[in-house]
Structure formats: C-alpha cells, structure tokens
Amino acid sequence: MTEPETIETTRWGVVIFPGSNCDKDALDAVGRICGQKATPVWHRDIDLEEFDGIILPGGFSYGDYLRAGAIARFAEVMESVIEFAGHGGLVIGICNGFQVLAETRLLPGALMRNKDLRFICREVNLRVERSDTPFTNMIETGRVIKLPIAHNEGSFYLPPKQLEELESNRQVLFRYCDPNGNITAESNPNGSLNNIAGIVNRQGNVLGMMPHPERRCDPLLGDPDGFDLFGSAIDYINRN
Amino acid sequence: MKARVSVRLKPAILDPQGKAVLNSLQQLGYDEVTSVRIGKLIELELDSHDSGDMEQRLEELSRRLLTNPLMETFDIELEDDDRTGDH
Numbered sequence: 001m002t003e004p005e006t007i008e009t010t011r012w013g014v015v016i017f018p019g020s021n022c023d024k025d026a027l028d029a030v031g032r033i034c035g036q037k038a039t040p041v042w043h044r045d046i047d048l049e050e051f052d053g054i055i056l057p058g059g060f061s062y063g064d065y066l067r068a069g070a071i072a073r074f075a076e077v078m079e080s081v082i083e084f085a086g087h088g089g090l091v092i093g094i095c096n097g098f099q100v101l102a103e104t105r106l107l108p109g110a111l112m113r114n115k116d117l118r119f120i121c122r123e124v125n126l127r128v129e130r131s132d133t134p135f136t137n138m139i140e141t142g143r144v145i146k147l148p149i150a151h152n153e154g155s156f157y158l159p160p161k162q163l164e165e166l167e168s169n170r171q172v173l174f175r176y177c178d179p180n181g182n183i184t185a186e187s188n189p190n191g192s193l194n195n196i197a198g199i200v201n202r203q204g205n206v207l208g209m210m211p212h213p214e215r216r217c218d219p220l221l222g223d224p225d226g227f228d229l230f231g232s233a234i235d236y237i238n239r240n
Numbered sequence: 241m242k243a244r245v246s247v248r249l250k251p252a253i254l255d256p257q258g259k260a261v262l263n264s265l266q267q268l269g270y271d272e273v274t275s276v277r278i279g280k281l282i283e284l285e286l287d288s289h290d291s292g293d294m295e296q297r298l299e300e301l302s303r304r305l306l307t308n309p310l311m312e313t314f315d316i317e318l319e320d321d322d323r324t325g326d327h
Contacts, residue, residue, distance in 0.1 A: 066305070066306070067308055070305065070308070071305075074305070103308065109310070110308055110310045110311050112253070112311065113256055113257065114256075115254070115256055116256070117256050117257065117260060157253065157310070157311060158310070159252070159310070191254070191256075
C-alpha cells in the first residue's frame with residue numbers, strides 16, 4: 001500500500017475594509033470552490049501570522065473618498081500586510097485591492113479615472129505575459145483568458161522612465177488584448193498605459209490586477225479562468 | 241489658523257474630466273477656452289499658531305495622504321485668522 005499524497009490546505013485571509021464588497025466572492029472562490037481555508041480579516045486586525053496568502057478584495061473602501069485606496073492605505077491591517085509581503089507572503093489585490101496596493105507603494109503606479117469617464121462593467125480578454133510567477137504557473141505564457149472588469153478608476157499610469165523599468169523587469173502579468181491575444185488600442189477599455197491590467201512587484205509575490213478572477217472560478221459562471229490563477233497560487237504555496 | 245491645499249494633476253497627465261468640460265465649453269460658444277484642467281481644493285482648519293512647524297507638517301500630510309505624488313502636485317496657502325480678526 002502506498003501512502004496517499006498529502007496536500008496541505010492553504011490558509012487565506014481576505015481583508016475587509018468598510019466599503020469592500022467583493023470579500024464574499026473572494027472567500028467563496030478560495031474557500032468553497034478551491035477547497036482552501038479562507039477567513040475574513042477585519043481592517044483593524046493586525047495578526048496575519050496564520051495565513052499563507054492575503055487577498056485585498058474589490059469594492060469602494062472608505063467610499064473611495066479623496067482617491068481610490070488612499071484612505072485604506074492607512075488602515076491598521078495594512079502595516080501587517082506590508083510586513084507579510086516583505087517576508088515573501090503572497091498578496092493579491094483585486095480591483096480596489098490593486099488601488100490600495102498602489103497607494104501603499106507595494107506596487108508601482110497609480111490607477112486613474114477611466115479614459116471615457118464611465119464605470120465599465122464587462123468581460124475583457126487578457127494576455128498572460130509570463131507563467132513563471134506564483135500566480136500564473138498553471139497558465140502558459142501568451143494564453144488569452146477572459147475575466148470581468150468593473151471599475152471607474154482603472155487607467156494604469158506610471159511616469160515614462162518607471163514604466164520602462166516595469167517592462168524591462170517583466171513585472172507586467174496581464175494586458176488587455178483582442179480575442180487572439182493582440183494588444184490593440186481597441187481592446188484597451190480604460191486608457192491604461194501599455195494596456196496594463198495587472199502587475200507584480202519586483203520580488204513577484206505581490207499581484208495587483210483590475211479584472212476579477214474570483215468572479216470566474218465557479219464553472220457555473222462560464223470558463224473558470226480565474227480558478228487557474230488561485231490554483232497556481234495554492235500550488236506555489238504547497239511547493240514552497 | 242486655516243490652510244488651503246490646491247491639488248493639481250501633473251501637466252504630463254491626461255485629464256479626461258478637463259477634456260469633457262473643454263468640449264462642453266466650446267459647444268457653448270466659448271471658443272477662447274483652449275484647455276481645462278480640473279484639480280481639488282482642500283480646506284483645513286488648524287488648532288495651532290506655530291506656523292513654522294505647521295508649514296512642514298502641512299507639506300508632510302499633503303504628500304502622505306492628500307495627494308499622490310506620482311500624478312499630482314500641490315500648493316499650500318496658510319491664513320492666520322488672528323491677524324484679520326478682533327478688529
């Protein structure tokens with residue numbers, strides 16, 4: 001008889017700020033669908049030691065007053081998130097979570113008002129730029145995935161020199177594209193520079209993305225492309 | 241004491257709001273308007289009379305929270321109400 005291979009259940013914390021509204025979707029995606037342990041984390045909690053990964057979900061933290069993510073950046077939990085990321089823990093910021101990570105400077109850049117001044121809520125095509133990251137090891141480079149976006153401030157901006165650095169460090173993970181993977185002006189929904197939809201930090205353990213992978217995990221909702229992203233992260237944690 | 245922080249988008253940054261207002265003004269016949277940039281005005285009331293230290297603290301809070309230095313610049317105006325009041 002051979003011993004059954006034991007796969008550890010990974011432990012995820014989903015941060016809730018006042019005004020977060022995608023926390024339940026994130027908990028459901030990682031908990032029920034991916035079968036992991038997913039726990040809500042209040043914005044005043046500062047102990048993240050029990051977790052393998054942290055998700056900053058979408059929504060309108062603190063009403064998005066002043067700038068999206070600007071006030072959440074100073075929530076008590078964020079000091080712990082910075083420390084968690086500093087030790088190599090996986091952090092995923094989705095939509096408003098990406099805006100919070102940018103304001104926190106865990107990720108470079110700023111998310112500005114959409115070019116056409118409209119809230120955009122629809123599905124987009126994304127080209128996966130690299131598969132050698134903790135978040136995309138189950139997705140081959142160049143694959144086109146479909147995920148929904150729902151945002152008003154998603155236009156990625158970085159001054160030219162820093163943008164060049166971001167590109168040469170291969171920190172861009174997802175770009176808006178057409179169904180065939182071509183990066184075109186027409187497929188850019190919000191005016192993001194270089195069609196950027198998602199990036200990682202230099203170390204590769206912090207991901208920020210405007211599209212919502214947690215809304216494409218359950219096969220009931222269409223191709224579960226989001227599942228591959230969380231699956232990659234879970235696999236990465238189990239192997240490290 | 242009062243302070244007024246004017247926040248502006250950096251010149252290199254596209255301002256879609258300003259562009260929409262510019263279009264509207266031109267449609268209304270104000271052809272002389274050639275550019276519109278929209279910023280924010282933040283008014284603060286302060287419980288301090290030590291304007292030396294205060295200026296430095298205002299700089300700091302503007303940089304840390306009121307603005308995102310990647311895309312915005314700011315000016316601070318201080319107004320001492322004691323100088324104008326009580327007459």
